[in-house]
Structures are given as structure tokens and as C-alpha cells.
Amino acid sequence: MIIAMRSDATEEQIEFVCESIRNYGYKPHVIRGEERVVIGAIGHGDKKDHMQSLRSVEGVENVVPILQPYKVVGRELKQEKTVVRVGDLEIGGSRFVVMAGPCSVETREQLMETAEAVKAAGAQVLRGGAYKPRTSPYDFQGLEVEGLKLLAEARERTGLKIITEVVTTEDTELVAEYSDILQVGARNMQNFALLKRLGRVNKPVLLKRGMSSTIKELLLSAEYIATHGNDQVMLCERGIRTFETATRNTLDLAAVPLLNELSHLPVVVDPSHATGKRSLVRPAAKAAIAIGADGLIIEVHPRPHEAWSDGPQSVTPQMFAEIMDDVRRYAAMESRHVN
């Protein structure tokens, strides 16, 4: 890290900073400029706590980090792309993976009908929420374990892998028993107890970016899972919250190539939550492939206007089949195959 002293800093203050740096185990380098002194502290890490402490010292103007705070999920220590394995399905490799299904598991009929439709269209993974984090206590909260069983039944019937959300540490084991991939929702991206728990699970995790989380925070949340023992993590861009209200969220597609530069983890895009508008899902899906995503997760419902949640952003099975045609064409442009 670099510590810039105020122009009126005293020699005592400068020496105090140097001493603190030595106590942290770094070596201070003092640069004396015409207007002020700048001190470089070069060592094995830029610990936020150390930086914050130095910001509190009298005479210090600013402290800036040099190193990225994430290690295990970053590209510096591991150059080659991580391939997440879900049974025989590989995500992050040459295959472009599509996960699709309803926002919520509602009924057996709804789920099986959707599962067969997305399977027929070429999806490899079935999504469906059994535990639903909802803004209002008056909204539908999910079928819970009943939903998990229906998902398992759909897997039996179609051969699709299953992804579903886990919302508490207590349910983690149960969800892991039924699901092939565990999803962490945007609202739980910084539920650190949950992240630690997922680090001890032997199932891949799809980590959704929080709606106001920076790229750096997303990677640090992935780092939580990885450092607690589970390196099978996928990142998911699903739109961020901005001043714009014409779309549900703002799809930050440039985050995809940036994540690919900074991290070796696969990146999945969710055009449904990102836009909140059915008509935007198809163009956004094409763009996600073109910009370098490894997969898509799309909400599909046989009768969107009857959906118990997220109807406006759910596409019909027929629209999904058309999207898959585009997915195949665009994935081929990026030398990737679908099904």
C-alpha cells in the first residue's frame, strides 16, 4: 500500500507511520517530494484493516492499496480457467451451458411441463426456486422441501441437472441432497455465514452478484467459499441497481470480460432478472454470449401471466426454443457448442 502524508505532516507523524508499517510486517520506503512525503509499504498483502488503521493516523492524507485483496479466485495465482464439473456436464470449458426453468416451483404439472420443454429446446440444467427470498412477507415464499422433491422428480424424468437456491445455513444440507448446483441469490451474496457453510459442501455453487455489489466484492464473496474448501464456484451477473427504472436492473455486461480478466471462475449471465422484461431476454442472451459468458440462466414459464412470481420476465417455452436457436448460432461464433 501507499501512504500519502499531508503537506503539513511532522517528522514524528512520518516516523509513527513507518513504525506502524514495520509492526504489520512490511518494509516502509519513504519518498520525499517537494510538497509532501509519500511512504510505500511493500509486502505480502494490503490488508484492509491495516490500511484503515493508517488512515486514522494524524498527518495521513490518504492510503491506497496496490494489490488485489482476493487471491484464490484471482488470475494472478492461477492462470488457467476453472472448469466446474456437475456430473458429466462441464461449465467453463468448450461447452456453452444453458440453465432454464421457472422462477418458483409451483406445481408438479407446471414443473414437469417446463422441464420437458427446456430439455427439448436444448437446456442442460433445470432451474426452479423452492425457497424464495421475497421482498414482502405477503408474497409467495416457496414450496420448500416439497419443491425440492419435485425438482428431483423432474431430474429423474428428463436427465437435466438441477439448480436451486439455498437461503439459510440450516437448509444447506437438505438442499445439497436434492440439487446438483447450489445457487446463492443476490440478496445473500454477503451472507458470510452461508458462504462459509457452502465452502464445506461438496457441490458446485452459482454465486449471484448482489444488486449493489462491486466486482471486487463479488470476487471476495467467491473467495469466502473457496478459502473454506469449495473451489467449484461460478459467478453470475444478474443486473445491478441504478437510477434507471425502465428495466428492473441494469445488466452490467462489461462485467463479464472484466471478471474473465480478474478471475479464472466461469461466468454465467441471467438476462431475466437483469432486464425484468420478457422482450429483452433474447437480445440480452445473444449479447451475453458475444461478450464472453460461459452460460446463461433463463426464466421459463408455460403461462407467464399465471406465474406466482417473476411473470413479466419469464419467456414461454416457444420463445425459449427460439432463444436456443440464437444461442447455438452465437455460441458457434465463439467456438463453443451447446447440445
Place this chain on the structure above:
Amino acid sequence: MIIAMRSDATEEQIEFVCESIRNYGYKPHVIRGEERVVIGAIGHGDKKDHMQSLRSVEGVENVVPILQPYKVVGRELKQEKTVVRVGDLEIGGSRFVVMAGPCSVETREQLMETAEAVKAAGAQVLRGGAYKPRTSPYDFQGLEVEGLKLLAEARERTGLKIITEVVTTEDTELVAEYSDILQVGARNMQNFALLKRLGRVNKPVLLKRGMSSTIKELLLSAEYIATHGNDQVMLCERGIRTFETATRNTLDLAAVPLLNELSHLPVVVDPSHATGKRSLVRPAAKAAIAIGADGLIIEVHPRPHEAWSDGPQSVTPQMFAEIMDDVRRYAAMESRHVN
């Protein structure tokens, strides 16, 4: 709710919407304008799920809610202000309440020294984190149960009430055993499992606004706690995330009188996290009182540059005593007393 049809909507589509409204238990009122048809659905609530479903119907341009989605915590059903009782301490009444203490409980010495200092200056509640939700897995994560015990010891010694954060459903009972008030941190404002669990606890809750949460979402999260059985809830404005980086967050002080209009729950302001800068805490604290807050929660550390977290925004005991002088003067302006 109001459903605006597209200008090219057919009679079948209009009838379909009316039929759906009847199915939801509302009564449709069709208004035929020169350019388009608008349908009013007036009933006992504007359920988000119903509105979303209608947005998916062919021929519908837009659906807008009329009613507020929160009931129990809103002013419509309960006009008089809620007074939260923490033993003999009342929050939301004529007393202006100050909670103060370190970001993290670090050592017995640090905590006792701080507790005695804030007690002497006039605080009524001691804050201190035992479980710390930290962005990076490499940051200090809290002393956990050891921290809780130190907090209880400080209460014994000073007579201060205790507030500390609970981060998981599993720890809720344990934290409730030691603490007088349970704090929900900004990152957990939409951890609905935790909110439901806190609804079944017999201790007051301080609910911090999420860093990108709207006022409406904050009130709906309070509604979760209240509808699950606990109406002793305080709201806390602690700054929101915006494009501005000169302060840690953007303190949304106008949210205080707005919350007072919309809800009967007490409102507490956290100028420490909101600004992230020690020198801004005092002016922000004065403004919080002037704008109608019921209390403050302030980070105090005997030696901020040695703090294990949040050093730059922690004030020293001496600065805190000066802030309390201002608090007394400004609280008196609002006809409230401190100690």
C-alpha cells in the same frame, strides 16, 4: 391497482384482464378514454404477484399500485408512534437515545475503557460487534461468544444496555441471551430467514437499511419481523451506496422525516457508517437530531488507529463527549432530553 391497456388492445384482452381481476377477488372498473382503456382494480391490497401477472397479459401497457404494500408498520393502521422498551429505557418517546461503542469487541480492556467513557459522556446503550460480517475472508471476523460475554460484563459494570449484531438464525438465541437489543446489519436487511427468526424473539430489534435498499424495502423488512410476532422494531438509516466515493456511503437524512410520515416505528441514525469519516460524525449527528431522529448509534474507540475495524470513522472518547454536548443542546431544541 390501475391497469393501463395499450392503445391497440382488443376487447378480448380487456375482458381477460377484468376476468383475472375478478379471480383475484377485486372488482374491475373500466374507464374508456379517447386513446385507450384504463382499468381500476380496487380491493383490499395491491399484491405484487397479481400486478406482475397482469403485466404479462397481452394488451397490457402498464400496471401501477395504489396502496402501500406494508400494513403493520405503516401509519395508516396505527397513527401513534411506537415506543420501544429496553428495560426501563424508552426509545421513540421524549428521550433522545444514544448508542455508542466500538465497531468490534476486541479485548476486555478496550471494551471496558470505551464503555466507561461513553457512559460518563451520557450514552444509554453500548454497541460492539461480536459477530462481524466482513467483505473479505481475510479480515477480522469477530470474537463471537467471547465478545458476547465481554459485552455482558460491561453491562454489569456500567449499567448500559447492550446492542450487538446477529448474523445467522442459528446464533439468534445465543445473542438474544446476552444482548438487550438485536441489530440486523445492512447486509442482512433482506436475509428473510433471519427476519422471520427475529419475529419470534422477545427482544427489540434495530433494523439497518441495506446499502441499496429503498425506503419501501426497509419497511417491508420491518413488516417481516412484525408479522412474525415482534413489533419492537427500530429502523436505522446508515447511508446508502451511490456514485459518490468521497464519503463511505451517502447519508440519506431526508429518509428520517419520510420514515416518520410512513411508519410509526422509531428511527435511529448511524453517522459513523454513513460518512466513514471521523470529522463528519459530529455535524451529521447534530443534523440527525434536527431532522427528527429518535436516536443515534456512534462508533467510539479509545485509539482509533489501533482499531481492528472501522478506525477512520471511529471517534475518540473525548470527541464523543463533545458530540454529546451538542446532542444535549440540539435534543433540547426538539423538546427531548438525553440524560
Place this chain on the structure above:
Amino acid sequence: MIIAMRSDATEEQIEFVCESIRNYGYKPHVIRGEERVVIGAIGHGDKKDHMQSLRSVEGVENVVPILQPYKVVGRELKQEKTVVRVGDLEIGGSRFVVMAGPCSVETREQLMETAEAVKAAGAQVLRGGAYKPRTSPYDFQGLEVEGLKLLAEARERTGLKIITEVVTTEDTELVAEYSDILQVGARNMQNFALLKRLGRVNKPVLLKRGMSSTIKELLLSAEYIATHGNDQVMLCERGIRTFETATRNTLDLAAVPLLNELSHLPVVVDPSHATGKRSLVRPAAKAAIAIGADGLIIEVHPRPHEAWSDGPQSVTPQMFAEIMDDVRRYAAMESRHVN
């Protein structure tokens, strides 16, 4: 518009609202629900001033618009896509158009070298700033008229069309004399005097979205130009300002298909300003085509590290040639040709 009355609104207040609506030339429709009264005012427009006035009336809870406030640039009145003509070059038709060149015109050598390189790679329009709106008064402010002359010279030499920014009403005529397309920068999107002046110019305008402007505001700014006489307007998505600092702005690519739904004007994407990072320009450019843009505007500099502005986001001529290879491949996927 729809006016929702408070649940305690009196009959006098309801009648006052109805009377006001009649005065505005609308017809009021009163809907009496169980909890409250809602009044529909259906007429030829939802004037913001009328809505704001009604929001001020006693007893009114909320006023919501039904109609879009823009007319001339919207899809409702004009279904077919606008094709902007720049001499023999058509934008918004079957051709995919690329504009490229340096951020600032710096020297004859720099401009001619860049112009020839982007021409050779397949660009149709040369960009280059002669008047530079810069955040700091200490930054380079542009060569002004000298820059315009160099741009005209580059057109002479290469046959490329010219696009350059106009920053004041006073310079409009001068810039229009030299340039084929007039660019309105993000900071001037709501410089209404400038927009009105551009309505009286006989040259196409590229209107960049303001960094915190909504889609609706962008379209209303285009409406200013169109209603003042100039319907040759292109919209440009160039990234919006959000909390994320890892990229210079957040590229809102989903705005492209949304603008295509709401408006008939061509849409151009600027991946350079949107990302601020050279390595992200190429993937963002591909995604922009896939999501439905009509063109791109890209910053190119022969030696980015010597650029007087925007070096980090400028690509070299060689990188630009590689981007153009991708542009051709992806434009073909969308049934569009380049050169």
C-alpha cells in the same frame, strides 16, 4: 393520468380534483373503492405540469402517468425505423456503421495517421474532438477551429464522413460547416438551448445519453431536437454512472433493444467511454451488435500512451482492425453488412 386519493380524502377534495381535471381539458372518471377513491383523467396527454399540480392538492395520495411523454421520436406515432442519411451513408438501415478516431484532434500527423488506419480497417466515419468538455480547467481543452480544419482535411484525404462534438450554441454554425454529423456529448444531453439550436441545423445529430439520464430523459432530449425541426437524430448509449468503479461507466446494453422498442431512431453504442478500458472494447463491441445496435463509435489512437485524453480506453489501429474483423462477422449474423 390516474389520481389516487388518500383514504381520508373528503368529498370536497375529490370534487376539487375533478374540477381541476376539467380545467385542464380532460374528463374525470371517479372510481369508488372500498378503501379509497381513484380518479382517472383520460385525454390527449399526461402533462407533467398538470400531474405535479395535482400532487399538491390536499387529499391526493399519488398521481401516476399513463402515456409516454415523448411523441415524435416514439414508436406509437411512427412505426418504421428512421434511416439517418449522411450523404450517401445510411445509418439505421441494412448497413452497420462504424465511427472511429481519436478522442481529441491533437496534430495533423496524429489525425491523418489515424484516419487512414480506420479507413483501411473499414470505418465509414472519422471521429475526433476539436472542442473538448473537460472536468478540470487544467486539462487540454481542444484545438477548436484548428481541429475542425484538420478534420475537414482528413475527410478530403480519405473520403470518410466526419463526426465531432459541438459544445455551445455559438459554435454550432461553425461546427456544422465542417462536420457531417454533430455530436452532443453526455454532459450536454440536457443543455436544452443547444438542443433547440440543433433543431434548426440541417445536419444529422448523434445525441449521447447523459451519465445519469434515464431512457425517458434521453428520448425527451431527442424530442427537443425533433420538435425544433431536425428529425435526423441518432441515440448513443455510452455508459451510465453507477456505484461500480472497476469500469469508467456501466455500459447499459439492454438500453439498446429497449430504445428500439420505444423509439424509431437509430442507436449507436460507444464501448470506449462506457468501459474506459482498452481490453473491454472488443468484447463490448461484439455484444453491442448482437443486442441490436445500428452502429459503433470507437476511440482509436496510434500511440494511446501519448494521447492527450482518454488514452486508457483508446485502441491501437491494429487492435481496431481486429475489432473490425469481429464487427463484420457479427454484423453478418444480424443480416447487416459493413463495407
Place this chain on the structure above:
Amino acid sequence: MIIAMRSDATEEQIEFVCESIRNYGYKPHVIRGEERVVIGAIGHGDKKDHMQSLRSVEGVENVVPILQPYKVVGRELKQEKTVVRVGDLEIGGSRFVVMAGPCSVETREQLMETAEAVKAAGAQVLRGGAYKPRTSPYDFQGLEVEGLKLLAEARERTGLKIITEVVTTEDTELVAEYSDILQVGARNMQNFALLKRLGRVNKPVLLKRGMSSTIKELLLSAEYIATHGNDQVMLCERGIRTFETATRNTLDLAAVPLLNELSHLPVVVDPSHATGKRSLVRPAAKAAIAIGADGLIIEVHPRPHEAWSDGPQSVTPQMFAEIMDDVRRYAAMESRHVN
């Protein structure tokens, strides 16, 4: 500035950076750490263009500034607070100044009635828009020169000073002829041609913060006016654009003490535009005083529901008189007098 090299940077790349730094007139200091090299460039300024250029150099990881980019308006070079003089009225001194009046000048009756009411209540300056920058071309655009004449007439009648907005360079002289203070609206904060023109005017300027402008950008815009010859500048916080839609903007009150730390210019708060809601103006006004503002600018209209613009945020003359009572009480708390 500080240049952090990548861990794989070559000696040639390091030398290239040092050479560039020398060319800019700085002296490079190379710090060799265990993992990477960091180079300090200490000199008379951190020019953004230089920093951006270095970010483009191969082998460079990051470049961070040390010095603030504004000089004339900053506290480093001028410690004592600037007092802006409007005739015999001083802003920034011991007096707390209130500017009040309608959003738009509409009619003689409306303006005179308002002027006399705000004068009677204790305002020192009359506000009123003659040139209105409106989002939609269909909204009222202002009375223009007729409005200026009415403002001058109101000054004649009441002795109040006049503040009104100038929106173009061309009108600057005309507006300066009639008005005592020239207001730059939020949408024009980065209209640099206008700022330069105002640098050559012999009248004080009130510079409103852009709705998505950082504190640093606000100060750099003030620096434009000051370096072009006019140091009589006041800064105005009027709310920023965030994700929150419950208020029109988010009032960033903590910006007030921060601006007071960074700059010597007086700071005025506009609670009307910041909140957009009449009932929030009074509490926000009190908080603005408590947090250290030097003045307020408040929208007042005799009949808000008839206002041609900004009705919902305009207070009545009676409400304004009540606000002024609070202003006097709170200003006294800060040792300032009103009238």
C-alpha cells in the same frame, strides 16, 4: 502520483515509465518490493492526462493520484473562508442567508405576492426562474426577459436581492444586468463554456451540484469559474440522483461539512429540489443549518397546486414563515443571525 507495476513487469517497462515521468517534469522514485515495483512521481501536480497516459503503458497495473486536482477553490492554498458580497449582503460570514421564491416567474401578481411574503418572513434574496431548463419540450420554458423585468420590479418594491438562473452563454450578459446573483443549474454544472463565461462576469455565482456529480467534480467546476476571473462563487447541494425514488433526489447533507473541509467557498442547501416533497422541506432546512450550511434556497408559491412547475415541493408563504422561525432558532445555535 503513484504508479504500481504489474508483478511481471520488465525492467524495460519500468525504465519507460520513469522516462515518461521525467518528460512530464516530475522526479521518479522506484520502490522495489518483494512482489512488484512501485514508482512514486512527486511534483507540482497530478495531471489527469499524465495519469491516464501512464495507465496505458505496458506493464502498468494502476496509477493513483496523491494531490487534489483543484487549487484555487481548495483549502490548501487559502485557509480562511470566502465571504461572497451581494451589495451589502454577506454570504459565508456570520449571517445565515435565506433565498426564497417561486420555481418559475409566472405572473406579476404571483411574483409580487411571493416576494412580499418571503420578505416579511425574513428572506434576504428572492429566487425565481425566468429561463427554465425543462426535461420535456412540452413543459413551460419560462417567461425569459419578461421574467427578468418582473424580478427587477420585485427588487425595487421589496429591497430583496435577486437570484435567477442563466442557461446559455448568450444570455449571460442580459441576466447579469437584471440579477444580483447568477445561478448555474444542476444540468449545467459541467457546461464548461457557460462556466468560463461566468468567470468574466462581475456578479456572484451560485453553482448547483449536478445530479450525478461528485464533490470533486463540483469543486473542479467552481475552479473553472474562479480561474477564469470570478472568485465570488457559492456551492449548492441540491440532492443527487440515486436508486431511491421515494424522494425526488437524495439530499447529500454530509457533503456540506465535507465541502467546508475541502474548500473555502460558502455552501448553500436547496431542500426543495433535494426532497421534492413539501412536508420534508422544513426538517431538511433545520438539518442543513445544524450540519454547517451558510444558507438555504427554498421554493415558495402562494398556491402550490396552481404552480406552473415544481408545485409538490413548493411551500406556501405561511409554511415558509414557520420554517423561518425554525431557521432563526437553529441559526442561533450555530452563532449566526438571520434578520
